[in-house]
Amino acid sequence: MEPTRQKKTQLLKENLELRRRIAELEGTEARLRHTEAKLQKIEEQFHAIADYTFDWESWVGPDGKAQWINKGVSHFIGYTTEECLSMTDFPLPVIHESDLPRIGKLFEEAVGGSQGNNAEFRIHCKDGTIKWASVSWQPVYDAKGIHLGHRSSVRDISARKETEKALQESEKRFRRLAENARDMIYRMSLPDGRYEYVSPASIDLTGYTPEEFYNDPLLARKVMHPDWSDYFVQQWKKLIKGEIPPPYEFKIIHKSGGERWLYVRNVPVSNTIGHAIAIEGVVTDITERKFAEQALQESESKFSAAFMKSGIPMTITTISGGQYIDVNEAFSKTMGLTREEIIGNTSVGIGYITTEQRSLFLNELNKKGYVENFELQVKIRAGELRHALFNSTKIILAGREYFLTIVTDITERIRAEHALRESEERFRRFHEVSFGGIGIHAKGIILEANLGLATLTGYELDELIGMNGLNLIAPEYHDLVMNNILADFEKPYEVKGLRKDGSTYPLEIHGKSIPYGGINVRVTEFRDITERKQAEAALKESEGKYRSIFINSPLGIFQSTFEGKFIRVNPALAQMLGYESPQDVTDSISDMATQIYAQPEHRARILEKILESDGYIIHEIEYLRKDGKQWTGHLTMSVIHDENGIPHHLDGIVEDVTEKRTMEEKLQHTMEHLRTLSHRLLEIQEAERRYIACELHDEIGQTLTALRISLKHTERSKASESATAALNESVKMVDGLIKQVRNLSIELRPSILDDFGLPAALEWYIKRLSDRAGFHAAFHTVFREERLSPLIELTCFRIAQEALTNIVRHANAKEVHVALEAHSGELHLIVRDNGNGFNVDKTHKRALKGKSFGILGMQERATLAGGHLELKSQPGQGTEVHAYFPLGLIT
Numbered sequence: 001m002e003p004t005r006q007k008k009t010q011l012l013k014e015n016l017e018l019r020r021r022i023a024e025l026e027g028t029e030a031r032l033r034h035t036e037a038k039l040q041k042i043e044e045q046f047h048a049i050a051d052y053t054f055d056w057e058s059w060v061g062p063d064g065k066a067q068w069i070n071k072g073v074s075h076f077i078g079y080t081t082e083e084c085l086s087m088t089d090f091p092l093p094v095i096h097e098s099d100l101p102r103i104g105k106l107f108e109e110a111v112g113g114s115q116g117n118n119a120e121f122r123i124h125c126k127d128g129t130i131k132w133a134s135v136s137w138q139p140v141y142d143a144k145g146i147h148l149g150h151r152s153s154v155r156d157i158s159a160r161k162e163t164e165k166a167l168q169e170s171e172k173r174f175r176r177l178a179e180n181a182r183d184m185i186y187r188m189s190l191p192d193g194r195y196e197y198v199s200p201a202s203i204d205l206t207g208y209t210p211e212e213f214y215n216d217p218l219l220a221r222k223v224m225h226p227d228w229s230d231y232f233v234q235q236w237k238k239l240i241k242g243e244i245p246p247p248y249e250f251k252i253i254h255k256s257g258g259e260r261w262l263y264v265r266n267v268p269v270s271n272t273i274g275h276a277i278a279i280e281g282v283v284t285d286i287t288e289r290k291f292a293e294q295a296l297q298e299s300e301s302k303f304s305a306a307f308m309k310s311g312i313p314m315t316i317t318t319i320s321g322g323q324y325i326d327v328n329e330a331f332s333k334t335m336g337l338t339r340e341e342i343i344g345n346t347s348v349g350i351g352y353i354t355t356e357q358r359s360l361f362l363n364e365l366n367k368k369g370y371v372e373n374f375e376l377q378v379k380i381r382a383g384e385l386r387h388a389l390f391n392s393t394k395i396i397l398a399g400r401e402y403f404l405t406i407v408t409d410i411t412e413r414i415r416a417e418h419a420l421r422e423s424e425e426r427f428r429r430f431h432e433v434s435f436g437g438i439g440i441h442a443k444g445i446i447l448e449a450n451l452g453l454a455t456l457t458g459y460e461l462d463e464l465i466g467m468n469g470l471n472l473i474a475p476e477y478h479d480l481v482m483n484n485i486l487a488d489f490e491k492p493y494e495v496k497g498l499r500k501d502g503s504t505y506p507l508e509i510h511g512k513s514i515p516y517g518g519i520n521v522r523v524t525e526f527r528d529i530t531e532r533k534q535a536e537a538a539l540k541e542s543e544g545k546y547r548s549i550f551i552n553s554p555l556g557i558f559q560s561t562f563e564g565k566f567i568r569v570n571p572a573l574a575q576m577l578g579y580e581s582p583q584d585v586t587d588s589i590s591d592m593a594t595q596i597y598a599q600p601e602h603r604a605r606i607l608e609k610i611l612e613s614d615g616y617i618i619h620e621i622e623y624l625r626k627d628g629k630q631w632t633g634h635l636t637m638s639v640i641h642d643e644n645g646i647p648h649h650l651d652g653i654v655e656d657v658t659e660k661r662t663m664e665e666k667l668q669h670t671m672e673h674l675r676t677l678s679h680r681l682l683e684i685q686e687a688e689r690r691y692i693a694c695e696l697h698d699e700i701g702q703t704l705t706a707l708r709i710s711l712k713h714t715e716r717s718k719a720s721e722s723a724t725a726a727l728n729e730s731v732k733m734v735d736g737l738i739k740q741v742r743n744l745s746i747e748l749r750p751s752i753l754d755d756f757g758l759p760a761a762l763e764w765y766i767k768r769l770s771d772r773a774g775f776h777a778a779f780h781t782v783f784r785e786e787r788l789s790p791l792i793e794l795t796c797f798r799i800a801q802e803a804l805t806n807i808v809r810h811a812n813a814k815e816v817h818v819a820l821e822a823h824s825g826e827l828h829l830i831v832r833d834n835g836n837g838f839n840v841d842k843t844h845k846r847a848l849k850g851k852s853f854g855i856l857g858m859q860e861r862a863t864l865a866g867g868h869l870e871l872k873s874q875p876g877q878g879t880e881v882h883a884y885f886p887l888g889l890i891t
Helices: 002-050 072-077 081-086 100-111 158-180 202-206 210-215 226-240 287-298 303-309 329-335 355-368 411-433 451-457 475-486 530-552 571-577 582-588 601-612 658-716 721-748 751-756 758-773 790-811 840-848 854-864
Strands: 056-060 066-069 116-124 130-141 147-156 184-189 195-198 248-253 259-270 276-285 314-318 324-327 371-379 385-397 400-409 437-442 445-449 493-498 504-516 519-528 556-560 566-569 616-624 630-641 647-656 776-781 815-823 826-833 868-873 879-886
Touching: 056 072, 066 081, 072 081, 072 116, 072 130, 100 116, 100 130, 100 147, 116 493, 130 158, 184 202, 195 210, 202 259, 202 276, 226 248, 259 287, 314 329, 329 400, 355 371, 355 385, 385 411, 437 451, 451 519, 475 493, 475 504, 504 530, 556 571, 566 582, 571 582, 571 647, 601 616, 601 630, 630 658, 751 758, 751 790, 758 776, 758 790, 758 815, 790 815, 790 826, 790 854, 790 879, 840 868, 854 868, 854 879
Parallel strands: 776 815
Antiparallel strands: 056 066, 056 147, 116 130, 130 147, 184 195, 184 276, 248 259, 259 276, 314 324, 314 400, 371 385, 385 400, 437 445, 437 519, 493 504, 504 519, 556 566, 556 647, 616 630, 630 647, 815 826, 826 879, 868 879
């Protein structure tokens, strides 16, 4: 017996241990299923992001073979993911042969575990085109530190490359124009007054080369004529402060020793916050003109010789008719005519200017008595059009007044100014698009900086000048920056910027080496790309949210071509259309009009309407399921344009409203049925009122009258005094009862309404009620002689009766006004009082809860008669009841 008990005990223990092990195994299995589900979800999220980015993302194993490539590669180079994975040594076969050695080396380094950013190269696309790309790559390790290969991201930078090329061409054109202009063009930085650019024309105008101006910022003051030194200093101080004086003239000492007259025009150049950072100017040599003017002023005795020998074209004309009485050799030479051919003729007669131009010239002359710097386009004998500047004044010769006109050919100056304006506009556009800081440095030491760099880094401008530029870069990037400077690297690259307060920020650097002030320097643009980085992160998050909404939305969402093929659809729309998946929809439907529209012609009409309505439409459409069943969809659709504003595709949202429309139809049928019942109920009610009124008047009224006659007869018979008193009291009671029956009969159905119409009934009822209630009442109507339909007359009377009864019960009004008018094709009943008023919304809610039926009764009567009712009231401000009915109901 004992061994058997021990054996049972042992078996029981083994059974418990087995159950515990089974429970542990079940728990382990549940955790594994949970882990697998989580990994699957992470993988789905990864593909949801990676497969829909337009960048080309890939993962290359440690053996150099591509393991995974996203769908962005197809958008980029035209090859599908499968085609790329099937290529040997991908991506090397698609690299441009000129870039293959460099990129091949970088690829080997990446396979070996290196990382890199923004390596640029060209790619052969499947369609034969060539694109520019920028690649960044990083090594990938698992949790144990085992090298799994590297991931790379390739971005299309073709548009940026085209922009850079266009900018370089623009700079070349500006240089050609500036360096071939006869006028001296310059740019001077503020507030230091150093020349950033001086055109070669400086040699002709001053005798000094551009390099001499770069090396000596005060050279302009040194060449100034002593007589003009103080004036120039005043103008210089204004320029340094950023104040731009109007164009002015001054005299200099040419390097060769001669005197020259110069004419200068300056314009300010401001940074993004409006501070003047430079001056740009054009200097014209006006020495010849000044000498000619001075010569004319010296004396009349020398006038003739100076006039004739002057190199500036001059003319003398009559004041009245404008005939030439003399011209100098310069003018004759310019025109290509002899003096004899010109003298006695007019400017219009020789074809120099047109009649319209002469009228403009004379208007200016008559206004001021002289003409100063009047610009016209003239024609010389050879047919060439030139730009000329006219200065005309009165002179006296032999006691008579004439006009002396000096003509300055400014054709070349106009061309130079036009070229300068174009250059300035290009420079201004370039300056406006530069949103970062700019610094000029030599071997890392900052020579110049703009306010943008000061704002970006937190330093003052004077702190930046002389600073080592590496102090603006996080230490871990110093080697990269120095290597790029030494290698003359001219492409943008990203580092971490370091501000004065020690904070760091994502920074893009773009540098270029140029000659500056006689030395080679490097111009570097600093761009804070924090917002761009945040935007990229936000975009990635937004794309994830959009994808979640797109997939999980109960509404059908789609993108389609204008030709009628789906680009993308979500699962909800696929289910509405009766297909198994979105892919099944895009693969199966090639013509939406015939395959999903119940009436195919509707799609063409919708496209026409959406293009006419600024690219947006809301419409209800009858659709077809895959099995041929018809359903109703509420469509919201808009046109999506490309970057050039050209319609590209359609975005739409569809809601299945089939069940909703069925319910609305049932509700409409129910409402019509209820309206019919209400109308019948009111008819029965009015019939009962008419019947009861007749019974009260004809039967009960006549009986009471007979009873009164009988009592009066008994009263006249001989009876005791006490019986006579009782009979008198009975007669009085019968009289009161007759009066009550008559009033009740009138309230139920006034016969005056049927006999004389609505206006008479309203006027009678209002007067009767006001006498009883003690308020002043007025009635106005335009329908004295017209009859309305019985339904309208009865409805208006009942609404007025209810409104007036409410006034007596609740309003405590002193004035009541009732009107029956016609406005805009409608009959208009108005009941207005100056009583207590009430809150319309609260009263309407009480009525809906069954606590009051007056308002609902009036509204229902108006609706059944084809009209509508409006209530206007506020506590303490009286009440207005307005009922409107179509005038077509008048008979």
